[in-house]
Amino acid sequence: MTMLEITPGQLNLDQLRQIRNGGVKLKLHASAAEAIRRSAAVVQAAAAGDAPVYGVNTGFGKLASTRIGKEDLAALQRNLIRSHCVGVGAPLAPEVVRLMLATKAASLARGYSGVREVVVQAILDAFNAGLVPFVPCQGSVGASGDLAPLSHMSLALMGEGEMLVDGQRRPALEVLKAAGLKPLELQAKEGLALINGTQTSTALALEGLIRFEVVYATAIVSGALTLDAARGSDGPFDPGIHAVRGQPGQIESAAAYRSLLAGSAIRQSHKEGDDRVQDPYCLRCQPQVMGACLDQARYVRDVLLREANAVTDNPLVFAEPGADPYMVSGGNFHAEPVALAADALACAIAEVGAIAERRIAMLIDTGVSRLPPFLTANAGLNSGFMIAHVTAAALASENKSLAHPASVDSLPTSANQEDHVSMATFAARRLGSMLDNTGHIIAIELLAAAQGFEFLRPLQSSAVLEQAHALVRRSCPPMPDDHYLAPDIEHAAALVQSGEVAALLRQQTGMVVLP
Template identity: 60%
Template sequence: MTLTALTLDPGRVSLAQLRAIHAGGVRLALDAATAAPMQAAQAVVQRIVDHDEVVYGINTGFGKLASTKIGHDHLAELQRNLVLSHSVGTGEPLAPSVVRLVLATKAVSLARGHSGVRLALADALLALFNAGVTPVIPAKGSVGASGDLAPLAHLACVLIGEGAAQLPDSMGGRTVPGAEAMRAIGLEPFVLGPKEGLALLNGTQVSTALALSGLFGAENVFASALMSGALSLEAIQGSIKPFDARIHAARGQPGQIAVAGAVRALLEGSGIVPSHADCGRVQDPYSIRCIPQVMGACLDNLAHAARVLVIEANAASDNPLVFTDTGEVISGGNFHAEPVAFAADIIALAVSEVGAIAERRIALLLDTGLSGLPPFLVRDGGLNSGFMIAQVTAAALASENKSLAHPASVDSLPTSANQEDHVSMATFAARRLADMVNNTAVVVGIEAMAAAQGIELKRSVSSPRSSVRIEAEFARIRERVAFVERDRYLAPDLEAMRLWALKADLPDALLNILPSHA
């Protein structure tokens, strides 16, 4: 596979670049201008060591033990011990796509020139990335303050020849010890210098990577839900009038305006819309009529979260930070992931609402009194149950997401003998997004399948067709799942449509309103 070269300019890495990193297929390098500030910051740290000044993180203990001074002869051991003692994560390993973001954003953070570490460390992170070597990072064990200490320790372990990493298929695809993984990319394990272990462990990169992964998944199911909603509108022969641009301009909410415009673009040229202009229906149910208002609010949430996460992906979130203009090393709290936790929480709200309104449209399609379609979207009802229980599955998943959407950031448990007495829980806030996105993808996939069924139930040789964009998507759905003529084993169909919703291979009219595509 040909890899696209991508140069990372710390402080200016874009959301589109982060999405490309998450997807894979890129080869990363740091901008050459990063070398000088990194070297200058390392020189500040070395001066402190040479002058035997006492500075947290360089020659002291950590956390509650910060007042303990460490002798010069033990500084390398101090950093190694820090990494080893903090490698206490548990749970399944992070997905390779998430680890790619962790490697890239940790390299970017170090390359901001405030961590005081060698350029070689940042380069080694990108060497792992470029070789397709994935450090094994357990998903659980961080409270999102003092950085993502445990998961980042597992990453740092690989650099020092400990821990484990997954080799790519081209190298055998095995999980190997960290030392073997390093040698597989032509590097010897590092002996960490002053502050280097702490710099690798401190930071919000795991929480941020998980939240970005959740954001990209949320974007996909959001766009797919706009398509499935437009299909449902056509299936019930709903009104396009609530999508009139003047209505949304009168309110002024940007997401609402964008969503209404996207749906109008999808339905432009539809023959179904004018065919029922005089049907006498006054208003459609809210799940159809208020698509712009509900989905627009979700889009605004995603856009705000995206802005926060791009800033964080470019941030120096180490502690303490080195400032080369004055030669100071200052302790602060940039490791506290509260912004990431809030961003993840509002992504969760959006994902939950996307699934909730899609589930209501499924129920609408199945209710013959509201949709005008055969009960449960199948002929010979009674003998056949059609989509009856598929809607139950959608309801179960939409309900599950409502529980998962409870804000994680409102929780806090003190750690480190109350030195770290307020934490963000950002890692869990971000980690649960994968389950929520997957749940919503199933719901949206069921809606799209049900809407296609409804359109086909009303369709005859002479009946009008929808727009070019809707008909093209209808055909793509039919490539994945067949019309339900009679009851059959539907589980494979739901899986095929889940993948359809997650892939979001959709018209530009939808993709262009998403934060990472804009």
């Protein structure tokens, strides 16, 4: 495996992709050690003292005024983790858990959390051994940290929870022993530092962002395929149109469409003698819509990169060289930045699917596309893509409901001590379902556009769009007559997720969705 050295506070998107995908081991840059030791010394001094310090020798939340004796400080941290393991629902995917482990280790290693080096190393050791703590997906409101999911992650490291092994739940202690690892034993503040943070919501949002990159790039290609199948105009992609507006994503998207369509004999065949003045918006306004979604995704990337590198627990320890050390309570655990970013990405995901659904509807409408009704030569006897479009419409509608902002909701918790929360964890978690939906819409569009090409032969599209057509045809045959279409949709959806169509965009245009 590749050894990836991470410097706390300097994780980049490429590193996060590698962490998410697996196949790497992690080690901390040597420069992190001193800051970790300084902050841990401050906590250890507070634990040995008599002054009340939240998270060290007090209860938590509404119980913060309750003092805990020195002999019980370790038990306090263990009990915190145990009592907060209240998650429900299906387990988080290994990709998400890997991001949780890595970003939690990187956050603690910045030296503002007061944990010992052994805590950070225990997280890295579990990651490097390929261990996946069992973390239920529901139970966090995205404030006071992602308490429940991070508690499940931490309990597994302590040997008291569960791990996922080949998708099955196994006792964590058994799995740790098999990997040659010892259970983590907590000291003062360390349990709180482990669970007070936004690493679950951030990991879920990063998972959505990384997946969106592939779906988005594929949608650019499928949109170009549809435009050529419908013999649409490439005039709306003229660079002057987009330059005078000045929106960067729009300019970049228009350039991508121009490059994908360049050299199409289909386009050349109808440049003259076509009496259509303007294409419908789903074709003509692709750069405007997709460009805005691109800008939105890049904003989300910036927010999530900051959050992946952030220190988000409480209280924080400041022990800079040459200055008097101190601890102070704050609210960095409140995941509002993640919630708003996830809501923004949800809107972009929904819009990519929504305009693709309109393109499918356009293709099957012979009055607009001038292709046979429902993309079948013998309409009536055959229904063609009639109901495939219904599926796309159902998925697009579902996405519209899921796109409702989660961040505008808040329910007070902890006896009104924690009276405004972000709902960031759900905001980020629902991105997965939305991407599944949009991926299937794009899959149906690929099938419909490929079918449209069959009616235009022997004319050829551009070289790159013919490559895309060939990828579809590799597992999905033409449909001259009705056949069992659901397997084709699944094959096309797998093609979307594989990134093979998306790769054509980068190869042809050099466009990188999330540089």
